[in-house]
Amino acid sequence: MEQTLTSDSFLSPFHGKTIVLELGRETGFKAKQELINYLREQQANISYILKASTDYVLVTNNVDTYKTRRAKHLGLPLINVEYVYEYRRLPSDQTSLDISKYIIKSIEDQENFTKTGTISVTGLRVNISKVNKFDLNKIKLWNWDDAELPRFDESTHCEIGKWAIFKETNDNSDVFFVLELQVIPEQYYDRNTSDYRIRFRYEKQTIVEGGQQQDRNVLIQYAFSDDPNEQQQLFASYYNRVVTMPRVTRIREMLPDKLGSKLLLRTLFTHRIDTQILDEKVCQLIESIWIESIGDLNKMLSVPPESITLKTIIEAEATLLELRSTNDPVAAHRFYSLIPHQPQYYVDLVKNRRILIEKIDLCQMLRDMLTVNELTNWNIKAPIEAKYRALKCHIETVDSSTLKFKNVAELIQSSTNSSEKIVIHHVFNVTKQTDTLNFRTSLSHQRLLFHGSKYANFLGILSRGLTMPKMVVEELGVVRTDIGCLGYGIYFSDSASTSLKYTTPSTTRPGRRLLCICQVALGESANYYSFSPNLIKPPDGFHSTHGVKRTEEYRSMFIDNEYAIYQLDQQRLLYIVEVSWAPNDALNIELERLPIVHHQQHALKLSENDNDECFPISTPTTKENLDKAKHFVLHSLVHRGNTDLFSVLHRYSLLPSLTSSKFGRQFILLSDGHIHDFKSILTLLNHQSTMRYDRLFTCAIGNIADKHSLKQLARGACGGGFATIFDSNYRSKWKTKVLNILEQIRQPCITSISIDWHGQLDEQQKLNMQAPKIIRPLFNGMRLSVYRFIQNCHKATLIATIDGQELITTVFSSAITTTKGRMLHCLTTRAIIDDYENGLLHVDESENELMKIQCKQDLIDLSIKHSVVSEYTSFIAIEERDAKTDTYIRQPGIRLLDVMLDRDIDLLPYIGWEGDVSKIISIKQKLIDARMSLECASIQSKKETITDIEKLCEKISYRTGDDTKFDMMISLIHTYRYSLNEYEKANQLETKMLNDIKIEMRHATTEERQALQQQCDAKNLRITSDEQYVKERKYSK
Incomplete structure (x- = not known):
């Protein structure tokens, strides 16, 4: 068997793992030794004794021994040895392999599941709370100036997994303690630049007040490892040691200069936003886009924007999507009843299809306004710091004397038409955490390109980033403002003059426009010389499309170069430039300074429960720890709104669970469901390898909770999860629901449930999908009944996954046992109605609402046909009598x-x-x-x-x-x-x-x-x- 080693530039999946080999007799002694030697080269630990701390048991398919049975009892995964061989065969540009495909399924569980439809859960989680303990005294600490200090590249892809800053106050001095856990994600780890993947950094800085001068004594130490458990325990050890010292408090407000690593200062975006002192130019920018957006809505709508709820916005979007396909005047009337307009802004949406796109943009603006104004309570006169913080991005002015400013100016001036003049007033550096983390840095052909938009749209662009268009141009039969010649994508240009065509001047700052400069990862770009408005993705083998500019050499339909990408992670916003564009704008207008309301302090103090933890790592449930946890929860204020869940989960995604089991962590989220950057969270849960087994239990709190989003989150976790609704009208059931969640945490979870129906769909039955359409994960004691209208169905195959093992069973029914009746029809109808009222029909909220609208009449017909009550139907019994009967x-x-x-x-x-x-x-x-x-x-x-x-x-x-x-x-x-x-x-x-x-x-x-x-x-x-x-x-x- 020919085997080639992969590059050692990336961390091996066997690195630091404890592996037991239990191979059959067909594997010879020489092959076993070769396998052992390879695993040791990959820094794996070969053990001949099976323990609860074992990570993998390598076996062949037909091995049934005491060790394999014991491994099953301990909940240890049995991995087919072919996984090692396949990993060795991987090409150099591919470094990962899905290990779940090589997990050996238990024959007993498979047969039991086939016969009874149940899965044994005994012993599956016996080691869920066991943690590998380390002797922290044996961990070597390095001083920052040691000559043989191991290499660690913190400048490229390194991130902060955990951090804490403490302050000890003395009479003549202040002592600061900074703890950092720095992590290089596995996909970016390169042995050529870093010797280890994780580094613990400890800094002790003593500032002595001596008259007008300060003396600083700085001690910096490091600890290196590839084992995240070891580093987390070391972090917790230092944390507990410092926090118990007298006169020590944990600080989160504005920090002294030169405290902490550059990595900490660079990556803590939220903290930088909270503590940043805003200069006058940034204040004027924020105030102008705020007034522009809210003023635009107040002028157009006949109701206050704050009175429109998220549910209403979703229904309005669904109505516009329905109007797109049906041209139904009733749908247009419904939209105006949901989003009331001033009389002068009423437009016939059936005849004016271009306006339909503007109404979609209006709904997006309302979403943005609802998101950011949760933090200011729709107060235009709110402090400028609160408005800035609501945008959740870092903005700073680029000084005109810097090289960065000159490069931006050169980029703009070199791409301006000779007949035009662009005056650059200010350049703002913009950093969004989600854009930075999601950006595909590995993609080739990265360029700085321009993107233009209306001034009123920048509140949304800064708060949630650029978004994909909701509608494709051809479906509307109109020409979009960005032309849409390359279909359903985000458009950029290498010409500032081209992008400025899609901007509008500000009404609060006359003669000023805003222009975006983005870093775009084009990858392999497909060239187009004619319009292709039907594109929804680039051609196979390409990452973007390029509309080639018409020249004497190229007979193209494109007047200027246009670039389109179809994935959000191929762009990130770098700069916003405030310009005036002659001859369209007057260049000599003297602007009035907008009145700015500042907070009483110069910067907002970060509240104690912001992304904070009660304990640095998982802690035993002693009475003392329980009292600490209760105090922490009871003194955590419910504030802000617009839950920033992404930054919390991203921090956990950098480090795996401390437990020695393979079952991941259990997250319980209490929220109203109005969560910022929802799509980025789903991407994180689905694609981050360290969260492959993590589970998320969501609790819907409040009368206006977004249940759709919380159900999506619970379903989006790879390890499974469950959404629980806490209705304030039924508080007596809350305790039972909480106990159920705690019980489910201790159980395995069946996920990825699907049913293959072997039959023919009833063409006369319009609602013939299964109910529930999207099946939720199941826990011990739960029963699942799935219904569907289908003909000649005598066989159905159920496929499910439990703890990474796929289980398949098929049930049969004979035509001889078929009986006639209407009971199953009524049950199926009831299930379909329940799924439409409470289930998930589509991952997108607007599409989910649209499906409900489209199927409303079919649902009514089905309800009447089988005499089952729905939210749209009710039944009245009418007694008829004649004279004799009376x-x-x-x-x-x-x-x-x-x-x-x-x-x-x-x-x-x-x-x-x-x-x-x-x-x-x-x-x-x-x-x-x-x-x-x-x-x-x-x-x-x-x-x-x-x-x-x-x-x-x-x-x-x-x-x-x-x-x-x-x-x-x-x-x-x-x-x-x-x-x-x-x-x-x-x-x-x-x-x-x-x-x-x-x-x-x-x-x-x-x-x-x-x-x-x-x-x-x-x-x-x-x-x-x-x-x-x-x-x-x-x-x-």
Whole structure:
């Protein structure tokens, strides 16, 4: 077998790994020794004893031994030895190989999954919390001036993995401690320039105040390693040692000069933004683009921009996408109802297709404004520092005397048409963290090119960077402002005059325009001499397209050179230049200084919970540590908004998990889902090798939480995750949900679930996709039911991945067992409706909303067809009767209450212990409830219940009922007399009432008789004795 070694310029995947070999007899002794020697050359540790700290077990397919079974029990991956051979065969320009394809699947788990549909989880995570401990005293420390100091290239691709700065305050001196963990990412590590990939830097700087002069004593030490666990533990050791010293506090505000490495000062963008003292030119720039953007919206919209929510913007974008394909006037009306405009800005979007692009840009501007204004509460008069910080980019003025300024001026002047004049007022250096980290530095043919845009768009350009266009030109049938001759991409030019055609002058700073200068990685560029507006990507083998300028040599359709890229990571913004363009702009306008509101301090202090950690590394859950964690959480203020999650996750992506297991870290995110730079986060989760096994559990907090984004994040983590909705209306369920998350953290996770349906789609059924369309990861105890309308489907294949192992099973059904019915149709309909209401239909929010709009009528039809309720449908039962049926129904039937009362011997209002509530009080309460029910009932209800209430009253005496019995009887009499118009019945009931009272008075005590007489007088009832009654009868005769 011919094998060639790869270049040692990059870190080997075997470097520092502990490997156990368990090969079959077919592998000879010589081959084993050659394999061992190669692994040792790659700095791997060969072990003959299987331990929990082992990283890989190299095996062949047919090996089944004690070690392989033990490895499975410990959760150690069994790697096919072919992985080593394939890695050795890689060409020199390829340095990585997907190890997951070489993991040996467990035969027992595969068979069990096929038979039962379950996967055993026993023993899979026994070593999840074990950490390899190091003797930190044996780690060598180097002074910065040592002659044999190992090489470490911090200037090119090195980044800060962890950092901390402390200050010790003394009477005559200040002592600063700076801890840094510097990391070179694996893909950029080159042995020719660096001996190690990770470096720990410790700096102790003592500043002694001596009159007008300061004395500085500086101590700088380094520790080098390729093991991230060792370096993280060393960092934590120094961290804990310094933080427990007296008079020491951790600082994050403005730092002294010459403190920390250049790498730390260069990479901490957020800190630089918070602590930077803004010069007047930067303040004027920020204030102008802020006023320009908000003023533009206030002029166009009939509602305040802050009243438009993100959900409304997404629905508006989906409506415009629908309008693009349907030309439906109803969709245009819906858009204007979602985004109300001033009357003069109402335009027929069906007839004016060019305006449709402007409305898409308007939605993007609203998104940008919503993002940055979360930090200022839509306050135009907010401090300039707050506005600057909201942009999340570093801006500084380039001095006109520097070489950098002269190079930019030369670039512009050399590309200006001879008939024009460009006056450069200011050059601003712009740095965005995400652009810098994502930029493809390895791509060839990098150039500085120009990009032009409207002045009002620069608030969005600075806050989220350049974006791809939402619509392709040909779909609209119009000519876009950037012509779009090379299709769906971001356009650049090597001519300043060409790019200035797409700019607009400022209204707040008349005669001034803004021009972008970007570093563009063109790679291999395909030349075009005619328009190709249908391009959505460059041709195969190319990275960009170039519209060649028309010359005598080239008969091209392009007037100027145009360059288009189709991936955002091929560009990064370097400069913004403020210019005036003659003859279009007046050059001698004297600008008024915009009023600037400053913060009370010169710079904003970085809050304590910004990208901060309670512990430097993972810490055991002791009572002391739990108390620290609780204090940290309870004293972390909820502020700012516009969650900057990318910088936090990027810092974790530089270093792998401390645990010796291969299962990664567990992140729990509490957020409202309004997250800055969402696409960059998904890219980081999907493509960063150190986060391959990390999992993300998202918790949607708040009534307006962006659930779509949080579900996307949970699904975007390679290791899996789960999204949990915390509804403020159901707080009683929060504890259960939190416990479920903590339980899921301890379990393995099934991801990448897909189903291959072996059948024919029902062409008459419009909604024939599976539900759920995008299947979420599953944890232990979860069940998944997937539905789909499909014909002749007697087989389905389920494919899933658990901890890097792919499991496949196929289920069958026989045509003999097929039965007819509608139950499965109703269940499938219910599943489709639930998926449209709560599931993920598309990764893009606007497209997701568009799919809901497009399928609304189909969903209604499906709901009606199978009688399943949806958010768009409800069902009303209507009873139809004819004369014969109506007569039959009106016949009195047997009433249950009548049967109970006829057979009642002793009516007991309650049987059982009533506590301190007496029987009399219970009876009174029943009378009160009955009277209130009768008085509030309809005429028909009164007819149905009044007889039952009469019978209830017969069981209760007037002496026991007191006022309640009297009130009940009078209410019955009034009901008969005034509501039911049964005067005779009312008179009979009144006579009976008087006779019953008279009878009770005969058998009552003196006190009871007096009480009854008082109640009768209060109700104007006249009760006579028997003697009086006889005398009155005689007198009347």
